[in-house]
Amino acid sequence: MDRADAAPDTRPPLAVDIDGTLTDRHRVVDPRVFAALREWPAPVVLATGKALPYPVALCEFAGLATLVVAENGGVVCLDTDSHDELVIDGDRAAAERVAAAYREAGHDLGWGSLDLVNRWRETEIAVSRDAPLDPLREIAADHGLRVFDTGFAYHVVSPDVDKGRGLGIVADRLGRDSEEFVAIGDSENDVATFEAAGRSFAVANADDAATQAADQVTDTAYANGFFEALSTVRSSP
Template structure:
């Protein structure tokens, strides 16, 4: 079946290990756009954090889309909201209390991209988040926020060892009410129940009249598995985790070895010689 929509994770997938988009990827995406395909960046970042990559790829306008906050928000590239699934202030407060009790660095991200934490001593990963997302950081307790305040996701951060030790406790505390996803070795995210990249893509497909079999997705990590399971063709990067590769239909070269361009050439663009 013809591919009509291609979804890309960003970190370690769209971006090389040097945190840049390879020229081969840009050229292949330009060819896909010229053929009328939808190019959807699916990421834990907000729109502001992906805007530079969209511009570099030439993905513009109100008829191209992004899935942000790992599926909590879907919007057009120009910023028109399509779907959102947010967490209320009570949920935000429960996560903040848990983080304080377990001495885990923690922050939340609101739909306007601000990063908010009750931690006065900022963990380095929170600073990295703010930089990558082009966001400011606010030091606030939940009680300081308006009663109707809602968040896109909560994020436990720290070292890989810290999160390995805490992950089960986080899942026990929050899985009954929320979705808990290990978004990376240093990120453990809590979102609205049942929300993930895969469900967001399926909902977007319904609105656009695109079937799951007409979708392709590229990823490398645990938070890409739902996306892999949702689409007709799942492509894992050669640098991806063993779990991601096991869930994929195809394993391509790494993010430093033109993996996206090679897969698009053989699976979408019809050039098997790449």
């Protein structure tokens, strides 16, 4: 068959978590993902709990268009040839009040005095998983906020902010429906993305919330699970 007569590649756009999904258990990005993401023939959205500079840098070094949902949906960034927009949602001031009350209760955020984890956050606060969770949840609830346990940190976020909502914003700007996307992730903050997307995969290391919400759970963990999900999507009709 002539190349010009070949069927077009109809693989769907992706919404992919970073920590625990594109990494190993130590949060080291698997170098194989750079080519895999760059060569995917449809838009790739990085949807993460990390502050905006991290996924933007990953897009830069992977050679991807900047399509980012950061801070669990609190920040959405599109910086492409046809789109230039930054959407900030959530209440950083409220999260700061939770952090202050948490410290007053005798607890520490757990990142040391420099705290690079929170330095660039605009809508939430992240707390080390070495810190006690129950008092953090109680204080957050008192301030009308909630806490996500991503498996790498506790995130204090506004109740109406999540990755699924962020994905909806990106999809709308791209002229697509969020149900066109395949979502891949590993923790409870990915559940909203799974619900917004048309198809979802939890990698084998995923927590119970993500495992129960996903359409399919991979046999392999971390980045290997990501590649397994891609292989399944490629082979789907």
